[in-house]
Structure formats: structure tokens, C-alpha cells
Amino acid sequence: MAARNFSLFSFQGRYRILHLSWVAFFLSFVVWFNHAPLMAAIRDTFGLTTSEVNTLLLLNVALTIPARIVIGMLVDTFGPRKVYSLLLVVSGLLCIAFALAQTFNQLAVTRFLLGFVGAGFVVGIRLISEWFPARDLGLAEGIYGGWGNFGAAFAAIALPGLALWYGGDDGWRYAVGTTGVVAILYAFVFYWGVTDTPKGSTYFKPKKGGAMEVTSRGDFVLYTLMTVPLFLALGLIVWKLGPGKLEMLGTLTVVLLYGVITALFLFQFARIVQVNGHVFKRDVPEFDRYKFKQVAMLNMVYMTSFGSELAVVSMLPLFFLDTFGLTQLQAGMLGGSFTIMNLVARPGGGLLADSIGRKRATVIVLAGIAVGYLLMSQLDATWPLGLAVLLVVACSIFVQAGCGTVYAAVPLIKRRLTGQVAGMAGAYGNVGGVIFLTVLSFVSPAIFFLVLGGFAVAVLAIVSLFMDEPEPQSTEVLPDGTVRVIEVQ
Structure with missing residues (x-):
């Protein structure tokens, strides 16, 4: 509606x-x-x-x-x-x-x-x-x-x-x-x-703290798997600071930090088991369940949208400078064109989700992101500068609208877990920024844009096949045990 x-x-x-x-x-x-x-x-x-x-x-x-x-x-x-x-x-x-x-x-x-x-x-x-x-x-x-x-x-x-x-x-x-x-x-x-x-x-507050609640055995496994990239991204940052890269950390320090990150992951896994171990002993009542696959897909969509935005805005000014022979000031201003539409595109993505449904809106913006990045992989000095800028702005509209569709869906998954769902999706945005910038350090800008477009195509396929629209109603349990029905639509 x-x-x-x-x-x-x-x-x-x-x-x-x-x-x-x-x-x-x-x-x-x-x-x-x-x-x-x-x-x-x-x-x-x-x-x-x-x-x-x-x-x-x-x-x-x-x-x-x-x-x-x-x-x-x-x-x-x-x-x-x-x-x-x-x-x-x-x-x-x-x-x-x-x-x-x-x-x-x-x-x-x-x-x-x-x-x-x-x-x-x-x-x-x-x-x-x-x-x-x-x-x-x-x-x-x-x-x-x-x-x-x-x-x-x-x-x-x-x-x-x-x-x-x-x-x-x-x-x-x-x-x-x-x-x-x-x-x-x-x-x-x-x-x-x-x-x-x-x-x-x-x-409504979570029943237990320290990890997100899940409501089935399969969701327990998926939640654990989706936690791994968060720690791998931290390891990637340490690697970039270490020998052979920025060289701000020595070998011993890097090894110690890898150990700390591993220990933190094991601690988090222990908290996941502590909070959710009961799903292996008894079934969660049907009225209190939610599908963690919805969280996983929103994580991937936000990684595609906000994660790629973080990477692109970091490299776009230099790309314009090198490709079109602009001054640093001109390149900076044109590079900033990728973010200027945020004021209207993200609300526009949310409005689209309100109007035609969360899944349909997400599919549309992912398709736009994929096409935008695949076309940007063809940018070179033979393109008219105005057309190149127009393409960048058009792609950015879909990228930022994607952020809007994600957070139009996040609060409708499980009310008492909204902060944790939002936090995990947001973290995946940063994970995407770290991973995509790492990819950029090894490949040309054309291949970089091609990777972003290919990743968007893969996420589009997953969302098209597995994402669900929110149920007409959700439920939460009050502290006295009373079940409260919450109207979603």
C-alpha cells in the first residue's frame, strides 16, 4: 500500500x-x-x-x-x-x-x-x-x-x-x-x-542477549555461517595494515590480532549456542517463529548497495581524473555525483517498497544496480563525459534506492530483534566496502565494476528465488506471557 x-x-x-x-x-x-x-x-x-x-x-x-x-x-x-x-x-x-x-x-x-x-x-x-x-x-x-x-x-x-x-x-x-x-x-x-x-x-525486548535469537535448527546453521564474514572482514583489515601492504603493523602484531579475531569469533559462537541451543531440544512455537533467510538476504542486498557505494565513492574521483584527463577539482566534483542523489533516492526506494511490496521493489533496484555497474565497466575515454556522468548518476540512484528497500523490510522481520537485524545488515554494508576495495587493489577499474555487476546479478537471483513478503501479521510475547498480535500491513 x-x-x-x-x-x-x-x-x-x-x-x-x-x-x-x-x-x-x-x-x-x-x-x-x-x-x-x-x-x-x-x-x-x-x-x-x-x-x-x-x-x-x-x-x-x-x-x-x-x-x-x-x-x-x-x-x-x-x-x-x-x-x-x-x-x-x-x-x-x-x-x-x-x-x-x-x-x-x-x-x-x-x-x-x-x-x-x-x-x-x-x-x-x-x-x-x-x-x-x-x-x-x-x-x-x-x-x-x-x-x-x-x-x-x-x-x-x-x-x-x-x-x-x-x-x-x-x-x-x-x-x-x-x-x-x-x-x-x-x-x-x-x-x-x-x-x-x-x-x-x-x-518488545529480546528474551536473551549476546546473540540474535533464531527459531529453527536450519536458521541456527545459517546464522552461524552469516557471522563468519564479519570476522573475516576484520582479518582482511589487519592484513591490509600488515607487512607487504600498508606496513603499519609488524608480523608479530598481525599474528596476535588474528588470534584475537579468532577468539572473538569463538566467543560469539559460544553466545550463539547459549542463546539458541534450545532449538535442538524443542521446537519454537509456530507463532513465535521468523525466517532467518530474510535477514541473510537483506544482508546481501545491503552489501550490494551500501557496500559497493562505499567502494565506488572512494575510487570514482581518481577514475574520472585518469580516464578523462580532468583536474583534481573537476574529478572530485564529478566523483561526488555518486552520492548526491542519496537525499531523494533512499527515500524513493523506501516509498517504492511501501507502494509495490518489499520483494518486488528489491528485485527492481538490484536489476538496476546490476545493469548500472555492468555498463560502467565499459566506460573509457571514448565516452562523452556528459554521458559518463549521466550513467554514474543513474547507477547511484538504484544503489541508494537499494539501501532504502533494505531498511523498509528490516523492521518487519521480528519486532523485538529490529536493532540486531538492522545492525547485522549495516555491518554487511561495511564488509562489502572492505571486500570490494580489496578487489579493486588487484584489478583494473573496468574489472572492478564488472565484479560489482556480477555480484548484483547473483544476489538478484537469490532474492528472486527465496525472499518472502512480510506476513500480514506478526506476534510478540509480553513479559507476562500474553501473545500480542502486531499488524504489519
Whole structure:
């Protein structure tokens, strides 16, 4: 059913929650990416090498993979109001610490920890789902995601000017520190301005913490398998920092970190067994079941969309510069064309899902992503520049609409697990970014785009065959044992 009577410019009721939420997400992304547009000044201040600069950029996303899982668990247990407020305060303090850093090691540690703020996105997904009905949920989640995501672009546009306004060699420090202060102040606005649910509604919480609940033996196996790539991606980051690559870590350190990652996986597997071991002893009641395959497919779709976006925006300016002989400024502006449609394309994807169904919308955007990347693999200097830019923008619309369709479906899988489902899908987006950028380091841009297109085709086939539409109703169990029926459509 299409979204109706959506009062976007209202600041009452659920719309107040929507606006307060996307601003929180917007600020978290400003804080997360505030270093990137100021990296030249930071490099000059500390005399950083190219490897050290690349290390800071990599560390900025390293922690986000496990952080989105952890934040998903916390928000399901403690509620969005507390978790988002605390996250903004902590990230603001870390941001100020980054601005005050005096050594590269201090820069590296604070930037690594700031990767946690990238998980703030997950919090609002659960909060919006508590306030909006299913017929408007895709559009609301799309606005939250698209407008909040613009925080990264805003940082790139505004912070160099703010640093220049402050002036001096430390202008970048004041600009970065300012974003931290604003995040802390807004945490109090958010805390006093939102509630986790509308008055009289129940906030359903997981029965157990530490791992996502599953409801069948097959889902237990699939959940375990889907957990593995999260840790492999962390291992890939360590490898990129180690000998033969960025060479920021020694062989012994790399081996120790591999051991830590392995230990963390074994610990997580033990938690999965502890939380879900009962499915091997007795069947979960039919009314309390959900299909984990839905989560797995949304993970793959988000990896295809947001994961590829992370990789493409990192390489597109240089691609335009090398392919069409542009200046660095021109190439940067044209490369940024891949993200500019986020403001409307992600809400558009959510609206499409509200209008024609989650599965049908996902199939359409995946087909668009596949065709877009396969055509981009043919880009070379013989193409008219205008046509090349038009193709990039068209592909980006489908990529960002794909993000919208994912989070139109996430809240409809299992209400009490929404934060964890959102966190896992979000983590897979970062996994995709790490894997696709690694692929790019070994192949030409043409082959890179071909790989992205081929991956989208594979995911399209899986979704077409196995994805289900949400059931008309879902159920949750109240603390007193009463079964509550929740209308989905």
C-alpha cells in the first residue's frame, strides 16, 4: 500500500521523532567523517606519510563492523533514546580528543574508536519502526537514512570553510572539535525530545542477549555461517595494515590480532549456542517463529548497495581524473555525483517498497544496480563525459534506492530483534566496502565494476528465488506471557 498523508514538514507526533532522529544520524556522520576533508591539514601538522594517511582512513571504518552488531543488541535491550544519546556524548568526547591529539598514535587510537559512531545509524532504524505504520515505514526509514547519510557530504562541504574561518595552523583542530561539541549538546536535545514508543505502546525486548535469537535448527546453521564474514572482514583489515601492504603493523602484531579475531569469533559462537541451543531440544512455537533467510538476504542486498557505494565513492574521483584527463577539482566534483542523489533516492526506494511490496521493489533496484555497474565497466575515454556522468548518476540512484528497500523490510522481520537485524545488515554494508576495495587493489577499474555487476546479478537471483513478503501479521510475547498480535500491513 502506498504511503498516504505523510506530513513531512510537520514537527508533531511521529514526525517530530523522525526529524530528531535524522538530525542525530546526520551529526553522527559529520563526526565520523570530519577528518576526511581536513586530511591535508592534518597531514601537514603531523608530517604524515602516505601509509599513515591511508591507515587513518582505514581505521575510521574498522570498528564499525562489530560496533553495528553491538549497538543493535544494546538498542533492542535498552531502547533508542538512551543508546543514541550516550553514543553522541561518547563520540563527541572522542572527537574532541582527536582534535587535541599530539602524536600519530593518539590520532590513530581516537580515530579507531570513532568508528563506533558509524553504528549510530542502527539506533534510528528501531526508533522509526516503533513510531510509523508499515504503510509509511519504508518512506520514513528512507528519509531517516538518506538525510542522515548526507552528514558525510556536509562535512566535506562545510568543514574546510569552518577551519579556514577559525584560521591558523590549528584551524582544523577547532573545526573537528566544534563537531564534537555540537554532538554532545544535541545528545541532550535528543534525550529530552524523544520517547522509545508512542504512549501506551510496548517496547518488545529480546528474551536473551549476546546473540540474535533464531527459531529453527536450519536458521541456527545459517546464522552461524552469516557471522563468519564479519570476522573475516576484520582479518582482511589487519592484513591490509600488515607487512607487504600498508606496513603499519609488524608480523608479530598481525599474528596476535588474528588470534584475537579468532577468539572473538569463538566467543560469539559460544553466545550463539547459549542463546539458541534450545532449538535442538524443542521446537519454537509456530507463532513465535521468523525466517532467518530474510535477514541473510537483506544482508546481501545491503552489501550490494551500501557496500559497493562505499567502494565506488572512494575510487570514482581518481577514475574520472585518469580516464578523462580532468583536474583534481573537476574529478572530485564529478566523483561526488555518486552520492548526491542519496537525499531523494533512499527515500524513493523506501516509498517504492511501501507502494509495490518489499520483494518486488528489491528485485527492481538490484536489476538496476546490476545493469548500472555492468555498463560502467565499459566506460573509457571514448565516452562523452556528459554521458559518463549521466550513467554514474543513474547507477547511484538504484544503489541508494537499494539501501532504502533494505531498511523498509528490516523492521518487519521480528519486532523485538529490529536493532540486531538492522545492525547485522549495516555491518554487511561495511564488509562489502572492505571486500570490494580489496578487489579493486588487484584489478583494473573496468574489472572492478564488472565484479560489482556480477555480484548484483547473483544476489538478484537469490532474492528472486527465496525472499518472502512480510506476513500480514506478526506476534510478540509480553513479559507476562500474553501473545500480542502486531499488524504489519
